[in-house]
Amino acid sequence: MDARIQSLLVRGSGLVTRRDMLRAAPAWTIQTAQRAGRLIRLLPGVYGDAALICCTNADLPTLARVERNVARRAALAYAGGCGALSRLTALDMWGLRRQPPGEPVYLDLPRGSGLRDRPHLVVAHRSDFAIAPPQVVTRGGVPVTRLDRTLVDCWPVLPPVDRSSLLIRAVNDRLTTPQRLTAALAEVPRMPDRAALSDVLDRLAAGCRSPLEIWGHDHVFTGPGMPTFTRQKRVRVGVRTIYLDMFAETERVDIELDGATSHSDPAEREIDLRRDALLATMGILVVRFSHRRLTADPAQVRQETLAILANRARPAPVIK
Structure with a gap:
């Protein structure tokens, strides 16, 4: 390979644009390196060292045959x-x-950029898009769309089973907020399943922080007789801070929804028992419903919840 092209490849960690090569060497050196199998065309105007090929399946697009970070850098060079x-x-x-x-x-x-989809590359064109904050941030040294807009844009292309859980995880990890996600959704007036995304964001804004809590909100803990629960209520007990899943302030009842895999570990169960005992010192009754009960018998869970709340609202009976 021509030494000038080789130098450019080393400088670009295996990648080089046609424009840069033509500045350093004549066009025939590019053709010679390609014919010799030393240089590969990844995208229009973007080339790479043939040694970057890590997949031997020749039926795949060239961009799909290199390591993913190389493919991403090539896409950005194409842009x-x-x-x-x-x-x-x-x-x-x-x-x-x-x-x-x-x-x-x-x-x-x-x-209006003029660039379009290529094999193994999907391009979206956006109005008023700028490669600068707040629309774009730098992650791992490369430009990436901001997280709230990313999550909204991913909604139609994600498998349905993953959609809500990723939004919940991002909010729980404090990477974004329901308010920011709602604002990002307002930027996209037309998208598939937009109403479903809006519903999930409404539940997150109401304080739901798990798929089970969303399901409980929709099927059990709203409607006639149910109070407006405060979700993720922050309570201080001595030096400890505890967050309550669903807190009925007047009745001082905390409803905890245990996931499908909760409490398989005795140590975790012991932690919950100690937590519930601490809350009892503040007059807070903890009521736990398992995933199985909540989803298999929602009517009975609702009936029991209403009965507990009604009982707590009455003066305590005198025990003789």
Whole structure:
């Protein structure tokens, strides 16, 4: 390979643009390196060292045959400084969902850029898009769309089973807030299943912090007779801070919803017992419903909850 092209590849960690090569060497040196199998074309105007190929399946697009970080850098080089990693690729960069090998690189560009989809690369054009905060931040040294917009844009392309859990995780990990997500959704007036996303954001804004809490909110703990529960109520007991799933302030009842895998560990069960005892010192009654009971018999759970709340609202009986 021509020494000038080799030097550019070393400088670019295996990648180089055609424009940069033509500044340093004549066009025939590029053709010679390609014919010799030393240089590969990853995208229009973007080339790489053939040694970057890590998949031997020649039926795949060239961009899918290199390591994912190389493919992402190539996509950004294709954008010429005007693009940012987005959607499922950005979600990976934010550490919320790892992209499997078969998924393409997603790239957002300003409307009118003229660039389009390529094999293993999906391009979206956005109006008023700028490669600068607040629309774009730097993660791992590369431009990435901001998290709240990323989550909203990912909603239609994610498997339905993953959609709500990723939003909940991002909020629980304090990476974003329901308010920011709602504002991001307002930026996208048309999208598939928009109403479903809006419903999930409403539940998050109401304080639901798990798929089970959302299910309970929709099927059990709202409606006639139910109080307006304070979700994730912060309570100080001595030096300890405790967050209550669903707190009925007047009745001083905390409803805890235990997930499908909760309390399989005796140590975890002991922690919950001590927590409940601490809350009892403050006059707070903890009532726990398992995932199985809540989903298999919601009517009975609702009836028991109403009975407990009604009993707590009455003066305590005199025990003789």
